[in-house]
Amino acid sequence: MNILFVSSGNKKSEISPIVFKQGESIRKLKYNLDYFSIKGKGIKGYILNLFPLRKKLINNKYDVIHVHYGLSTIVVYLTQCFRIKKIPIVVSLMGSDVLSNDKKSTTIRIINSFAFWIIKNKSSHIIVKSEEMFNKINIPFKTTIIPNGVDFKLFKPLDKKKLQDELGWNKNIKHILFAADPYRKVKNYELAKKSVLKITNFDIEIHHLINEPHNNIVKLMNASDIVILSSLFEGSPNVIKEAMACNKPIVSTNVGDVSSIISNTIGCFIADSSIDDFSSKIEFTLKNHFVTKGRDQINYLKEEKIAEKIIEIYKKVLNEN
Secondary structure, three states, X not given: OEEEEEEEOOOOOOOOHHHHHHHHHHHOOOOXXXXXXXXXXXXXXXXXXXXXXXXXXXXXXXXXXXXXXXXXXXXXXXXXXXXXXXXXXXXXXXXXHHHOOOOOOHHHHHHXXXXXXXXXXXXXXXXXXXXXXXXXXXXXXXXXXXXXXXXXXXXXXXXHHHHHHHHOOOOOOEEEEEOOOOOOHHXXXXXXXXXXXXXXXXXXXXXXXXXXXXHXXXXXXXXXXXXXXXXXXXOOOHHHHHHHHOOOXXXXXXXXOHHHHHOOOOOEEEEOOOHHHHHHHHHHHHHHOOOOOHHHHOHHHEHHHHHHHHHHHHHHHHHHO
16 A cells, blocks of 8 residues: 655654654555655645645555645645546544634635535545544544554653753752643643742742654653643644653643543643642642553553554545545
């Protein structure tokens, strides 16, 4: 089977690390897989990708196109309008493309509506990351919930003290990892910052994730006393699953599938979006020095198991076509 991943390519790494990791997990199962990055923004940026993508489709034989993020489907659909033979499209909606409540201009709303029309009427199958997304798009006849997988070989428990020495962290204070980029509004860093400032029983330092490679993220997680996430919305945040794989205590707002992921794991808590509750959950966790068993709880999310589920979707689509 030959698969083409299509995704936005405006990041420094060209393709989202989450999308890339998923593609590589499929490759490990001995399937042929290529990537196409959509570069540029706005209508003009998307149009400029039509001919490069068409050329790639002409020069290569693909059985399935797997599109990541809703707007990327527009480029794939318009490209295929110029082809005699249509290739089945599987669409992965990632979270922000479904759950964002940002106010958008009329033009953006029209573009989003067009993308959703394509997803509903022209795609062969849809993958969403959580039950919330499944209910929001409401296309049950061809939608499957498949969260992103976790690399268990990379994300695993490591010696906290050794890593604190390596990172040059002060061992006499508590270290909290805000598992996101604080400059992204959706991550709601203000709630995290104000909640931590409210805690007076400990000296605390907050660390952040800003363009950190996965090899560094696993070190920062294991060196920290607790991992927190205060987002306004999420699809299926991988940092929570990665923290679980490292057996780290977690405090998070109730977004995406976080509640079902952490479930009843001792040392992992859901807080509401008030400073008082978020702060008290963090303080309680720091006081109790939890060592969780989160890794055992998410064994079903190993990236190879998720890859197998996605391959089953491809096979189903090809049989139907």
